[in-house]
Amino acid sequence: MKPIGNKVKVAILGSGNIGSDLMFKILRDPGHMELALLTGIEPQSEGLARARALGINTSHEGIKPILDDPEIKIVFDATSAYAHVRHAKALREAGRIAIDLTPAARGPYVIPPVNLVEHIDKENVNLITCGGQATIPLVYAVSRVTPVPYAEMISTIASLSAGPGTRQNIDEFTFTTARGLEVIGGAKQGKAIIILNPADPPILMRNTIYVLLDAEEVDRKAIVESVEAMVKAVQAYVPGYRLKNELVFEIRDMPDGKRTMVAMLLEVTGAGDFLPAYAGNLDIMTASARQVGEVFAQKLLKDGTN
Amino acid sequence: MKAPRLTDTTLRDGSHAMKHQFTLEQVRDVAQALDKAGVQVIEVTHGDGLAGSSIQYGFSRTNELDLIEAARKAVSKAKIAALLLPGIGTRKELKEAFDRGIQVVRIATQCTEADVSQQHFGMAKEMGLEAVGFSMMSHMRPPEFLAEQALLMESYGADCVYIVDSAGALLPDGAASRVRALKQALKIQVGFHAHNNLGVAIGNTLAAVEAGADQTDGCLRGLGAGAGNAATELIVATLDRLGYEHEWDVFGLLDAAEFVVAPFMPFQPIPDRDSIAIGYAGVYSTFLLHAKRLGKQYNVDPLDILVELGRRKAMAGQEDWILDVALDLAKQQKG
Numbered sequence: 001m002k003p004i005g006n007k008v009k010v011a012i013l014g015s016g017n018i019g020s021d022l023m024f025k026i027l028r029d030p031g032h033m034e035l036a037l038l039t040g041i042e043p044q045s046e047g048l049a050r051a052r053a054l055g056i057n058t059s060h061e062g063i064k065p066i067l068d069d070p071e072i073k074i075v076f077d078a079t080s081a082y083a084h085v086r087h088a089k090a091l092r093e094a095g096r097i098a099i100d101l102t103p104a105a106r107g108p109y110v111i112p113p114v115n116l117v118e119h120i121d122k123e124n125v126n127l128i129t130c131g132g133q134a135t136i137p138l139v140y141a142v143s144r145v146t147p148v149p150y151a152e153m154i155s156t157i158a159s160l161s162a163g164p165g166t167r168q169n170i171d172e173f174t175f176t177t178a179r180g181l182e183v184i185g186g187a188k189q190g191k192a193i194i195i196l197n198p199a200d201p202p203i204l205m206r207n208t209i210y211v212l213l214d215a216e217e218v219d220r221k222a223i224v225e226s227v228e229a230m231v232k233a234v235q236a237y238v239p240g241y242r243l244k245n246e247l248v249f250e251i252r253d254m255p256d257g258k259r260t261m262v263a264m265l266l267e268v269t270g271a272g273d274f275l276p277a278y279a280g281n282l283d284i285m286t287a288s289a290r291q292v293g294e295v296f297a298q299k300l301l302k303d304g305t306n
Numbered sequence: 307m308k309a310p311r312l313t314d315t316t317l318r319d320g321s322h323a324m325k326h327q328f329t330l331e332q333v334r335d336v337a338q339a340l341d342k343a344g345v346q347v348i349e350v351t352h353g354d355g356l357a358g359s360s361i362q363y364g365f366s367r368t369n370e371l372d373l374i375e376a377a378r379k380a381v382s383k384a385k386i387a388a389l390l391l392p393g394i395g396t397r398k399e400l401k402e403a404f405d406r407g408i409q410v411v412r413i414a415t416q417c418t419e420a421d422v423s424q425q426h427f428g429m430a431k432e433m434g435l436e437a438v439g440f441s442m443m444s445h446m447r448p449p450e451f452l453a454e455q456a457l458l459m460e461s462y463g464a465d466c467v468y469i470v471d472s473a474g475a476l477l478p479d480g481a482a483s484r485v486r487a488l489k490q491a492l493k494i495q496v497g498f499h500a501h502n503n504l505g506v507a508i509g510n511t512l513a514a515v516e517a518g519a520d521q522t523d524g525c526l527r528g529l530g531a532g533a534g535n536a537a538t539e540l541i542v543a544t545l546d547r548l549g550y551e552h553e554w555d556v557f558g559l560l561d562a563a564e565f566v567v568a569p570f571m572p573f574q575p576i577p578d579r580d581s582i583a584i585g586y587a588g589v590y591s592t593f594l595l596h597a598k599r600l601g602k603q604y605n606v607d608p609l610d611i612l613v614e615l616g617r618r619k620a621m622a623g624q625e626d627w628i629l630d631v632a633l634d635l636a637k638q639q640k641g
Contacts, residue, residue: 154626156624174393191360208362245630252361
């Protein structure tokens with residue numbers, strides 16, 4: 001089964017806001033992917049109608065038509081953690097690659113510019129949380145320069161951009177993101193806080209990252225350069241990702257002596273592909289998913305296993 | 307008339323004014339004095355709730371779970387409560403606090419976001435805790451809106467929902483109308499939590515009680531965020547003079563305020579220039595000390611920082627925006 005030209009067939013599972021935004025991103029910049037199918041479970045769903053209007057094949061039979069088409073090699077799951085547990089098993093058995101946008105975490109956590117290369121042979125990868133995609137790269141950028149005993153992130157998102165899944169599982173955001181700061185960010189201890197802001201007009205996604213370093217003396221220049229390089233690396237696939245101000249260095253008196261604290265103030269504006277620009281939190285998830293899909297597609301084409 | 311149930315939150319809201327430096331001894335002494343004087347509930351937690359100890363809000367000197375346990379051991383009748391803000395604390399810390407002796411959990415959300423609290427109410431009720439909803443920044447929305455949000459908390463199992471004037475921005479009419487709207491809509495109890503930024507914490511509390519509040523909050527000496535809270539000793543003295551039936555020891559609470567709390571207070575919270583600005587601009591009371599510190603650091607007027615935060619519609623817990631604003635204003639000043 002050879003790919004059509006130099007493309008790999010991909011499908012999106014889930015016709016909600018996230019699935020729709022991802023669809024627009026792939027259509028706008030397909031790279032080495034061809035969006036073969038978007039499926040949901042609700043025949044009357046707006047998302048399916050929208051996809052059909054754009055000439056995309058759709059189905060309301062969930063995962064079934066995806067499993068039925070052996071040419072679909074990569075599947076983006078934008079359903080729910082609950083559904084993904086079942087999908088993960090079916091996709092693995094069918095030999096498809098699953099890119100999981102839900103909090104199910106059946107496969108390893110990935111952050112494209114940090115650890116995707118390590119997991120390029122996995123059959124299932126997970127995108128952590130929106131706050132994780134935004135903040136973990138910058139914690140990693142510091143920890144590759146100097147040890148980070150403690151990292152803390154505060155994500156403030158517009159109320160309108162937080163769907164029922166996030167609201168009913170807010171603890172999972174906190175646990176998963178904190179874990180990601182440790183496992184991928186390289187912090188010995190991670191802490192995550194999420195705040196919903198109902199302002200009208202809605203606020204852009206804002207993240208603050210604080211890291212506490214071992215010493216009072218640190219190589220500030222090396223830290224700044226590493227962080228700036230990482231911001232550029234993320235901007236390559238999330239154009240609206242930017243530092244709001246220069247890095248702030250402060251000396252803090254801690255019980256165990258003087259420590260350097262670095263504050264990084266980050267704003268994420270969405271690309272507005274389908275979801276509004278304020279929802280940078282959703283944009284960074286779909287943009288990361290597209291990036292992961294593209295890297296997997298290139299790998300499949302290179303290996304000729306497609 | 308029966309007086310409302312009184313929750314003293316010196317050991318939680320007061321944690322802000324104390325920069326989260328409470329010691330075991332202070333907690334024991336305060337809890338004992340409150341218990342002896344008949345205060346029904348004593349809240350003990352980091353100022354920003356369970357797991358609030360952080361760079362964002364300030365690290366606790368003593369682990370809050372140790373403080374909770376010390377308070378529980380110091381009292382004979384009073385119930386011990388903890389505050390939990392979903393998004394900061396989780397069910398993990400709630401379970402730990404339960405294991406250390408809390409009998410009441412107060413679950414706080416922005417007044418527009420009650421639906422983030424469902425899993426926490428669920429767990430609290432499963433563990434047999436009394437669960438109180440805390441609708442923060444209540445000045446930002448009208449009474450009918452707040453009642454709808456409170457109904458969500460009621461449906462999740464809340465035993466009471468509080469109108470929380472986190473910014474100390476309400477005036478007596480606004481406090482009373484909000485309590486009244488909840489009393490009409492809910493089957494469960496209704497509470498009121500005041501801040502004194504506009505100098506009307508006691509007036510608002512009395513108006514809320516008159517409007518039917520079943521529970522109310524105070525702090526000894528008003529020790530709390532911003533200009534502090536309604537003083538516990540003032541609540542009992544005024545309700546006593548109004549003829550409400552109660553079992554509090556009025557003079558015992560005057561003594562507790564004067565001889566137990568006042569000696570360790572770093573300062574007496576009052577409606578001064580910056581605190582009034584908080585009430586006037588309608589921002590979170592705990593921003594006060596952070597705005598003062600960063601104002602000094604970046605040579606910016608804290609009042610300008612607070613007013614700008616109000617303009618940007620910062621909500622409860624958004625202390626990191628204070629740094630944003632301080633940096634932006636410092637840049638503007640440089641031109």
